[in-house]
Amino acid sequence: MLGAPEIGVGMLGYAFMGKAHSNAFKKIAYMTWPPPLEPRLVGIAGRNAEAVREAAERYGYEYATGDWHELIADDRIGLFDNGGPNSLHAEPTIAAAEAGKHVICEKPLGRDADESYEIWRQVAATGVKHLCGFNYRFVPAARLAREMIESGELGEIRHFRGRYLQDWGDDPTLDTWRFHPDEAGSGALGDLGTHVVDLARFLAGEIDAVSGFAKTFLPGRSVDDAIEAAVQFAGGAVGTIEATRLALGRRNAFQWEINGTKASLAFDMERLNELQVFRADGDRARGFKTVLVSETDHPFMSHWWPPGHIIGWGDTFVHELNHVLQAIVDDGDVAPFGATFEDGYRAAEVCDAIVRSGQSGQREQIRYRTIGV
Amino acid sequence: MLGAPEIGVGMLGYAFMGKAHSNAFKKIAYMTWPPPLEPRLVGIAGRNAEAVREAAERYGYEYATGDWHELIADDRIGLFDNGGPNSLHAEPTIAAAEAGKHVICEKPLGRDADESYEIWRQVAATGVKHLCGFNYRFVPAARLAREMIESGELGEIRHFRGRYLQDWGDDPTLDTWRFHPDEAGSGALGDLGTHVVDLARFLAGEIDAVSGFAKTFLPGRSVDDAIEAAVQFAGGAVGTIEATRLALGRRNAFQWEINGTKASLAFDMERLNELQVFRADGDRARGFKTVLVSETDHPFMSHWWPPGHIIGWGDTFVHELNHVLQAIVDDGDVAPFGATFEDGYRAAEVCDAIVRSGQSGQREQIRYRTIGV
Amino acid sequence: MLGAPEIGVGMLGYAFMGKAHSNAFKKIAYMTWPPPLEPRLVGIAGRNAEAVREAAERYGYEYATGDWHELIADDRIGLFDNGGPNSLHAEPTIAAAEAGKHVICEKPLGRDADESYEIWRQVAATGVKHLCGFNYRFVPAARLAREMIESGELGEIRHFRGRYLQDWGDDPTLDTWRFHPDEAGSGALGDLGTHVVDLARFLAGEIDAVSGFAKTFLPGRSVDDAIEAAVQFAGGAVGTIEATRLALGRRNAFQWEINGTKASLAFDMERLNELQVFRADGDRARGFKTVLVSETDHPFMSHWWPPGHIIGWGDTFVHELNHVLQAIVDDGDVAPFGATFEDGYRAAEVCDAIVRSGQSGQREQIRYRTIGV
């Protein structure tokens, strides 16, 4: 034990999310000092034997395995982190929870609302902590936004408009599990659209109805390239939700804006250290502030660098995983600042409704299932 | 005659649009030198006798009148410019055209598609020139965008997202004809939404279908405060259209973005001298350019100031009205760079469809009427 | 008489400044309603007979002349506006003042401090109103900045950094009077540097000392292309002043920033409708506001368009010339919001000191002459 008791981590996935999460586990140990728990990187699983072996060496996992069941069976592992393809979310995550391990699962939780619901229902029944990897809640600007909204600084919310724009999808030769419906479930919708839906819910509240559609542009592509929707929130706000992999020039532009009766907020993930804030405070000098969200009174920034010394995209995972560890050690709630599997399920309901709306040509009211405790 | 033969102008409306158009007519005479025609400000009409008299004095009209029929009857007037409330668009405009005067009518053309269609049909039958006041086509950046699109520099267009955000609507004590359904027809929809629809059509082509709704927030308000829609274009592009008077902090933020297969463009009316341009040109230094659209090779800028010396919102009307004068003197087409009454009507069809979609809960396919010549 | 009594205007110069001032005189009559005085464009003078004749026709002057003495002799002219080359500033301006006409003279007032001093001294002796054409004081953002500073909102000023960046100078084939030392006096220094110096004085107070130099890059060019200086203000602030015609990509980027103990301000002429404002007000959401300076409580904007509907570079002259007319009709002071010839002279002293510093290699203390009344 260094700064805190250890918790053994088992990681499924060694690629993009495996790297992002492993980096975060390693940084938690010294960046959020003292850490709630000291992550011990026990095992990492993946399909490609050589790649997973290299990942284990690179990130310092004690062993690599081609079979995720090995992680489930390993008693030293107290936290199972699922960063595999979407088709591998349900079974290993549920199995880990049933083995008594706390679980993290990347978004989208399942490939559709039904699968997501099952994951949530079965995991919740075990009593372990569960977090769905909507890491953008852990951007300092998003947390500040949430705190401002909760404290009433925005007043009543009238509008949320969110769009997640990337441009890597315009290559017909590209192949990845993200283009295979059986592995991914959907395209831009599950990959990017879920992030927009989750942030919308995190900041503006529950979504009641959507009118929109999914669209595939590239010939031969089996998943959607883009989604477009007009949305209505339970609290009365209205707005739009978009996601696309074909917005040329936009690399990671998850942009959202919220207009309230007292203040407005705007954000762009390509400038993730900044929050645009407008307050109707009567100042003659009236305008949106460009807030560099790196002040040391911010809960995420207190352990980083002096104000103005910005953090990176990868650091959002440090905040996210640290949040899980804190919930574990406190036996506290992952919600509301972290997304639970219920949040993962609810986002899936909204995404499914967008697809249904496109097929039916109708506005789709959303009904959220419960797990009746 | 100074730089050119005269054309007599009769103006209906002395307030916001009356001021904007009168200023433009006066500047055309020396700013777009030599002007196609020299506007002579003959008469101005309006309901408030004192206000219209002051306007005549202020802008230099030869006379003021409380009765627009006087303008129609005045043979010295060759161009009738209708900047009155929406409810006064149809009758005077049609009457002027039938009297052989060229006509300009502010947007929205009519209070709904039916009225707009009638205005178009009856005016077109007279053979006069007609322009619907979508002045934002005459922002230098919008014209540059159109030229780039026409020349193929964007490739195939995938996305158009446009939103017109203002914030003056959040005052329950405010009263103006813009809040009266009989005078205005609609709220943010006809006032702001039509601009978005027109620009969408100008840049991305015809709109096929919309899924969305209008929304009224303020108790007791009789027109919509906001509209939200997901849209499909005939050419295959998809996107969103929004308009609101309740986006706190946004004063005149008509923002649009277009993503093509070769380039993307983005714009904000609050920075109307700038166009954001991304080109997929293989440059390692990859990003959106902030183009200050004030170079002297631009057709609108050739008569203004040296590059970098920006123009204002009011100057868009100089370009617009100059365009009408040029069409008159050349007996040329107002289209495609100017919006004709057909464009005014087509925008109204899209707006009506958004309202219908909100009521029906269905995606609305749009059918455009013709005037069968 | 329309809105106000007339004042006859005689204009020297028909090119860049002639156009800008003529446009402004015409707009004052209806835009700043009611105008203090109604400008009547009596005569315009210039060297090129054909060009000045066209300018008279274009802008509506009653006559054109190749001899500026004709304007001086014309009793209908009450205001003489000198927009000619710098070498033509002294004699006609002094003659006009001695003929009892109020005078406006473009910047730089003279070609150096000695000539500027003489213009000031001789004109001041006549008792007419005099304004030196530092029109950038009449940008709404600059006026707001000045008002904020005067009201103490910035606290004590620590820093002023100003730079005027253009890029049209990098063409060895270009020829204009601006490159001829006898006509222009200097290059970027008098053309752009004076603007920076004047704004520095307008906002941060008198300049005490400069350490810097002028620099000519292009072979064969006879005037400076750029100046660089570190400066000290009488009030204790320190900073830098730069001007160049060789900042590739910068078209009209007159940028300045002021840091006080309570607030900071930043500005860029390429976005002249915006002022960046930082206030140390304890708000957790801390940052520079992008203030769109177009609110109707601003003295310049009250006669323009609704908030957010931006104005252009040319409109700064409307404010400037209107200010002169108001001073004339009120028999009031041009200072402090307008630059008098004393301001023109003082700016010249700073500019001369920069040149001297470059030659001497020494920090130059500036001593300002008075005209001992």
Next chain:
Amino acid sequence: MLGAPEIGVGMLGYAFMGKAHSNAFKKIAYMTWPPPLEPRLVGIAGRNAEAVREAAERYGYEYATGDWHELIADDRIGLFDNGGPNSLHAEPTIAAAEAGKHVICEKPLGRDADESYEIWRQVAATGVKHLCGFNYRFVPAARLAREMIESGELGEIRHFRGRYLQDWGDDPTLDTWRFHPDEAGSGALGDLGTHVVDLARFLAGEIDAVSGFAKTFLPGRSVDDAIEAAVQFAGGAVGTIEATRLALGRRNAFQWEINGTKASLAFDMERLNELQVFRADGDRARGFKTVLVSETDHPFMSHWWPPGHIIGWGDTFVHELNHVLQAIVDDGDVAPFGATFEDGYRAAEVCDAIVRSGQSGQREQIRYRTIGV
């Protein structure tokens, strides 16, 4: 051995730089995979026994010590990293080099040019690798800028203007070694000004002469709060250099701009993932690009995240320390991409010249000493 042979690291300093460097050493091991050498954190030294013990535990050093000589004596340490106060740069760094350890020393190298020269001279004599901690060379945008300049994409450089603006200095109660002349040597000059000087040299070449001064604002403060200078480069470029801790609202705004005959570049550390690039390429759509420097063809980004997923300030140290490790393993040069102790010394000469210029009131020509090999 994991990915590479180990190198033992001894760290002097546990606070700001200790944290930044320790984090970087830990990340190198898996982020720049495979790492050139695997850093093994052997020992950490500092004055405050408790703090250094906690730092050892936090970052994983094998031992903590209050006496840096212990690190020098430790044969397991092959790389000595000096992040202590400026007054502790010379002796330990020289001692480590003389003990055969490679050395890294934070900037400023010494407290003045004389001390810096001695460090360079004595360390260079030992033949070890030496790097002075100008980490801003290792911002991806700075490296891209350097590569563009080297490849001739900027043409001839005319201007460099750099300013490093912070605002934490305006607190008279604040006490840190940075305010003590004996420990720090200078204030904003050595802390921030050296960064500007180094980047200026890195991008625009050697500095020949400076005209400027240092300024202290706060009563009782013993070091400078700000410096201002006009500068001349050996290659003919001219510009300004500024640094201040009193620019209210600027947290870490190290901003620089370079204007060449073919292209211009601009940068702000508060948006460290972005480089503004203007190219005179004849495109009608002319403007500065906002380049998000996160493409995978960039040498620093190839090991990070997909394009658009930005990195943080702390990550610049990963690039910097990785560069040292690569030089060690290759027995290659730290220069030109890394700053050697010669660069540290040369920056100090420029800084000293600014102070001298302020005292003498004269432009100071800079003469750089050599170590005559």
